[in-house]
Amino acid sequence: MATLAFQQSEDKVLKPIEKLVYERPHALDETHTHYCPGCTHGIAHRLVAEVLDELGVQEKAILVAPVGCSVLAYNYFDVDGAEAAHGRAPAMATGLKRVNPDSVVFTYQGDGDLASIGIAEVIHAAVRGEKITVIFINNAIYGMTGGQMAPTTIEGQVTTSSPLGRDVAATGFPMHIAELLSGLPGTVYSVRRSLHDTRHIIQAKKAIKIAFEAQLQGLGFSIVELLSSCPTNWGMTPTDALDWVRDSMVPQYPLGDYKVVDELKRKRGRK
Amino acid sequence: MATLAFQQSEDKVLKPIEKLVYERPHALDETHTHYCPGCTHGIAHRLVAEVLDELGVQEKAILVAPVGCSVLAYNYFDVDGAEAAHGRAPAMATGLKRVNPDSVVFTYQGDGDLASIGIAEVIHAAVRGEKITVIFINNAIYGMTGGQMAPTTIEGQVTTSSPLGRDVAATGFPMHIAELLSGLPGTVYSVRRSLHDTRHIIQAKKAIKIAFEAQLQGLGFSIVELLSSCPTNWGMTPTDALDWVRDSMVPQYPLGDYKVVDELKRKRGRK
Amino acid sequence: MAKGRVVIDVERCKGCELCIQACPQDVLTLSDEFNSKGYRPVFLMEHENECTGCALCAVACPDACITVYREIPQKKARPAPSAAAAD
Amino acid sequence: MAKGRVVIDVERCKGCELCIQACPQDVLTLSDEFNSKGYRPVFLMEHENECTGCALCAVACPDACITVYREIPQKKARPAPSAAAAD
Amino acid sequence: MAKELLKGNVAIAEAAIRAGCEAYFGYPITPQTELLEHMSKRMPELGRTFLQAESEVAAVNMVYGAASAGVRVMTSSSSPGISLMQEGLSYIAGSEVPAVFVDVMRGGPGLGNIQPSQSDYNQVTKTAGHGDYHPIVLAPSTIQEAIDLMVLSFDLADKYRTIVFMVLDGAIGQMMEPAELPPMRELPTERPSWALTGKGNRDKNIVTSIRLGAQPLADFNDILQEKLAVIEKNELRYDELYTDDAELVIVAYGTAARVAHTAVKRLREENIPVGLFRPISLWPFPYQRLGELADRVPTFLSVEMNAGQMIHDVREAVGRDVELDFFGRPGGIIPLPEEVEDKVRAMWRQQELAAQIN
Amino acid sequence: MAKELLKGNVAIAEAAIRAGCEAYFGYPITPQTELLEHMSKRMPELGRTFLQAESEVAAVNMVYGAASAGVRVMTSSSSPGISLMQEGLSYIAGSEVPAVFVDVMRGGPGLGNIQPSQSDYNQVTKTAGHGDYHPIVLAPSTIQEAIDLMVLSFDLADKYRTIVFMVLDGAIGQMMEPAELPPMRELPTERPSWALTGKGNRDKNIVTSIRLGAQPLADFNDILQEKLAVIEKNELRYDELYTDDAELVIVAYGTAARVAHTAVKRLREENIPVGLFRPISLWPFPYQRLGELADRVPTFLSVEMNAGQMIHDVREAVGRDVELDFFGRPGGIIPLPEEVEDKVRAMWRQQELAAQIN
Amino acid sequence: METSIIIAGFGGQGVLFAGQLLTYAGMDQGRHVTWIPSYGPEMRGGTANCTVIISDDEIGAPTVARPDVAVALNLPSFEKYEPLVKPGGVLIVNKSLISEQSERTDIAIVEVRANRIAKEFGSVKMANMAALGALLAKRPLFSLDDLLQTLHDHLPKRKHNLLEANKLVLQHGYEVGMETAVPA
Amino acid sequence: METSIIIAGFGGQGVLFAGQLLTYAGMDQGRHVTWIPSYGPEMRGGTANCTVIISDDEIGAPTVARPDVAVALNLPSFEKYEPLVKPGGVLIVNKSLISEQSERTDIAIVEVRANRIAKEFGSVKMANMAALGALLAKRPLFSLDDLLQTLHDHLPKRKHNLLEANKLVLQHGYEVGMETAVPA
Ligand SMILES: Cc1ncc(C[n+]2csc(CCOP(=O)(O)OP(=O)(O)O)c2C)c(N)n1
Ligand SMILES: Cc1ncc(C[n+]2csc(CCOP(=O)(O)OP(=O)(O)O)c2C)c(N)n1
Ligand code: SF4
Ligand code: SF4
Ligand code: SF4
Ligand code: SF4
């Protein structure tokens, strides 16, 4: 495989009259990810890292990675990191945060991990108002194990374990996590965003930032649900997959703020 | 210990001009319960049995008992019965109902069992719209193990594991199960009632009946939360305990219908 | 007022007094004696004879030990041969 | 229009085309060659020279392989010694 | 029926269906997911129950429920998932309802990896969960045997009202071999007398694992132990190769046994008198037969795809006076025949040397 | 400090606190609930972490989290709860963070009952969860010993970065005996270098049990096995009574050992040459010392409060040539010394008879 | 010398505390002691009992099949333990609640109207002390004074107002015990 | 006689199917066969391989350290398996993607421009077939016709329109194989 001829190296291009508009966030590690091309896990990682940079909390951040495609997320962030058992990230994060109250602890979880096997742990972390932040990747499928039905798989969606399309009468209805967790008093921030285009990505980042601010202010449990794509298991190109997020997922999973406690609203207002 | 002198035997008193106004329901077994005097578990049992009688479904009913004070509930009902692992009754009930679609499957669970260790299973049974009925006994405590804090323990309540009174900042906020489950599309009926006086007991029974009717009509998942007492672990007389339900629990846990799908409303209307 | 009567399964009764609390006629009371389980069961103070057969006691009883009867109001009522009186 | 420039970390790029899709100026395209991972990375078609430095490509990139620069608009603008031109 | 080229996981699923499995509950996990996926397609087609559970904890309790209703029911998982099922397994054992489990083992501990392993030997044979009992544990080493043992699993589960585990490693789950599927069985029209179906006109049935008094629980345990003793007597299964004249016997099961098989055949060509003892039932374990071999054979080698678990049973069986060595690869590595050969050659040289000295 | 009359569960909790336990996560279950309750009172008083988890699954993962942060952390439970912790245990083992578990065992299988039992021997000693590892397992038989071993548990956990289990049965948890608590230790001011605390200025730390490649996982397992080998060498603990001249040795631990102790003393009065071997560390198990005894002692008796679990380790240790019998009461019954005496007398008569015949 | 004592009655009769008091007394006297309760859901409204062992040597088994001494505070306990007391042992019977009579002649039996005595001195809750007094009379494990001292030392401070009454009940029970003739 | 074959390449190059085809062919010829894939998350965008064994006897180990035959469809596979092929064995190299050259003289090496051949006949996706053809030329496990029959029997019906093209690619690969001289 030939290496590239047109490698654009930094040294050639640094000019005093240019300013840096965007650079790779520091809270990301140098390691290359193993994600499939165009997988929005990468976008979510980047946004979190940007927020950690902006809040200046990389040094006190602790990531709890899930079991799912993002199982190795701790390799991709340059922060302390742990790998939880499938679904148990919020419990592990609870243990970490309780004995490290000054740190910034966040879990990063897929929909199989959080909504299916781990629903008890995330609900109870929210019930307790655990001061952690949850980044929740809803890609409507079990990515890592090869595309089985998730609790968030939408009606009629074909997966390897719902070969005729999800039949809600037999297998249940898509779960709305942001809404569900917003109903718990310990939750101070619960919103849904999407990663299907740049406008929505920018909005998603804002939400992630507020979610971490909620933790920094010691208010309680915060979660950002991100509608994401899995081009590989959906059998689509990355760009088609984002269109599918927009056209099929967003209508099912309305974007919005399901809970923002007053303290956060006030803070936002002041800015 | 002397036996009683004034035993009132049936045979002496049967008179043709009297009518039977109330008798022990047939769906209850003859076995004496091991519940403490005045424990409302007994009332809940009786109401369920009365409903099974009235609906004529004793013969196709299957009870899934929890781990908690009502662990032996299968001894007290005269229906087929199983004993689930702590918190897993809805999963066991799912297994039973899926292979016995014509039976009437119900779980009977305490707040430790359902809201704490078993929250995942009950949520997913509701998400799937599993055609089972859940009778949920909220007595704000772990009765069987001797009075530890439950997820439903109210703020400031002293228990053996919250000796200074429940501190919600550290241990979390009371969980509102009827509300939480009402948010799931598979739930067709989710209400809260109380057992603290006869008026409320009668209302509770009506709710239980609707919950079973929902199952009989194949509509989906139904749950009745019953505010209940634990005189023993609360350290109160049975009557004081009921007053405490009224004065301390009802304000925390508003009674009401959190979800009644239209099909059930229509049915109720027609009657 | 209708006239009623309750029968208590005294071996099953745990003396919790919830029925006493529930009875609008105040005609139930605890026995001084114990049943074989060590509980003092409830009994109907028959001399008061003011039970209406409203069954609220039964509604309140956690141990389902109360059976309730009510006299059928009859146009031409002839005095019923009372079992209690025959006692 | 502001003038911008992007630098792609070609070894990191997976050729997913999300940046191409995101670019309002349509100045990104896939290379015909492969990087060592077997992907065809993206590059900026510099001859088009219409990049505005809006950074939307970077916002869209899952692999954080895009660095974006923008020329600083200066009152007395003297023509910048373009690195691309020097190439 | 003719032989088809079948993938392990799929063959097992189809065999279960043909053996009369009426309900499947499971949760995806590599390397057994194709089994679940096959079930998701086939069971609804046949009007039977397939449900993807929210977790392995839920799956085992759904199995418990369906088993209590007296239907043939199964689940499948892999090591971490089996760990999550331990409490439910113990409940099922305590209520004596029949249920079938397939464990396609992978490398541990923890999340480890998804490569083939035999890391659950202890966890499934020694008592799955708390309390005193053993599931029947069957370990196939070919796809044909997996099919046959799958059918047998259901039959044994029903016969003894017990849990039957079929354990294999990811290699058998993933590989393809020609094999013949059994014919489709008719489903029974009646449920067993103890099953929960609604009492109808009979007395109520109860399925429970509680015995609150110490004596009732002790009595139950005595009954359970008697049943286990019967199983130990009746259900021993193993296979032997060249053991009649072997002076060194390899003990191995599953894929490890296949590897050992190759090694043994090659070593025999070198005239090293090695044999292979392959337990098929891991519980009951063939202690006695191994003991008989130990009366004659001076040297044993336990070959496992782990760090040495079955070796304790082998030691128990063969006693202290024979040589017992171990060769294993934990962490998801399939050992190579060459490695086993080297190990045996070294042991054999040692043994010959020792014989010369004595 | 002077001796106080202490209840087992409470003594253990207080000993843990004094040993420097900084965080406790647990879920109520009889017969260990007083331990949790004591923690709920004392830990907040001391400004340490107490949290009642929503389940044992959550508890073990909270422990995993706090352990990853490098603090002394523990949980406690009883048999069904321990079954639910198996996956989490395996993860902790796979990430080599230190953590302490107390298991106050009860009768099983299933819900069983809450009476004292030794039903978890296999589940904790053989490998808690999937994969190849063993926690250190310590079994006290008096409250003083429970206190001492509790302190030791934390020290060993830290020393080897391993899981340490203290197992006892409900009887020791519930009983009161005079015992002396250790002094209160100062808490360390620093966290270990591998701990997750936020990276600050150092390189990031990672706590994980994943090794996706087969070779990396195999390598990790090799390191783990080496560590276990060191523990097996250094941390063997057992106690012996009258074994020097015994011709029949009872092997028993925990409450069963106390019962056996009484029996042995009485049998000695009858001049029956019986001794008691009491493993204190159940893993590592004192195979070698028992083997040495077996070189001389012809008869062994395993006394357990279950249907026979440790007996397999005893058999492995003593070999096939000695007599090994079992006396046990599963299901939550504490055996009586008289029963053990009867059993020994019968065995002894048999042995004398055999001696006469030979 | 090792003495095993089972104290049994309804929950709420102070069975566990009575056992603990003996245990403390034994410990205060420098003896080896163990105390172990029955526990379990059957406690709920059912019977409770505990076993105390006081010994000069290290104590092995904390439970016994046949106690040296049994204290039966209610009928079910009497029925259960009366036949089990070792020959030569002692059985204390709470006559207030147990009308049945033992036919055993190989043990010392003291019938004490524990409830009545306790009520006389203030509260039926002290029935357990009356029984303990009777026990000490027949099996002088330690002196009454020693037990009183132990009571003083281990009764929670907030209950010290009850000390005097407990003392009187103990003494009264002791006297009943001393007065009861023992079969050869 | 037992032949072990490893086929390796990028995911998407049809590595697993090529292996299965050989396995089917072996089975159809009445031989013992096994097929085993590598699996795991590294499949994601990484390399894939499978091991096929065709034997006259029962097959033990389904994996091998050193294959008799290796088919390397991309560079990483070449680098990994080239040194492992058993002396006397066969290595098929996809010259379209692999410019490196083996220096081994103890094995038969066939370089085949598999991508180009496949593309010629319609689609680069058939590169695997070109390699198989070359393999059969050097290791005649069964005749080309037998393999074609197997392809016909086991290619999913909906793909039968591709049969003819596959056949041609196979044949072309076979010819390249036949033409390649083998070192002594
Ligand atoms: C206890 C347990 N069960 C199952 C698995 C297998 N498993 C790994 S990842 C996964 C699902 C991942 O899906 P999701 O959380 O949606 O993450 P994604 O890959 O889609 O990002 C499953 C079921 C496991 N590792 N552990
Ligand atoms: C796995 C497991 N964990 C813990 C327990 C102990 N346990 C038994 S009942 C119970 C709580 C019961 O409380 P609740 O469900 O509220 O029922 P209640 O007794 O109040 O009616 C607990 C924790 C158990 N049996 N199994
Ligand atoms: S499988 Fe799906 S979720 Fe996983 S990395 Fe690939 S695209 Fe992303
Ligand atoms: S402990 Fe409480 S809940 Fe349990 S039976 Fe007694 S009163 Fe009822
Ligand atoms: S029936 Fe009514 S009036 Fe009669 S006792 Fe009962 S509550 Fe009282
Ligand atoms: S409510 Fe029932 S149990 Fe309670 S006192 Fe009345 S009759 Fe007895």
Ligand code: SF4
């Ligand atoms: S900075 Fe804007 S204009 Fe330039 S390449 Fe990126 S998206 Fe296109």
Ligand code: SF4
């Ligand atoms: S979005 Fe990133 S990874 Fe994708 S093609 Fe563009 S630069 Fe490459």
Ligand SMILES: [Mg+2]
């Ligand atoms: Mg997902």
Ligand SMILES: [Mg+2]
């Ligand atoms: Mg409760």
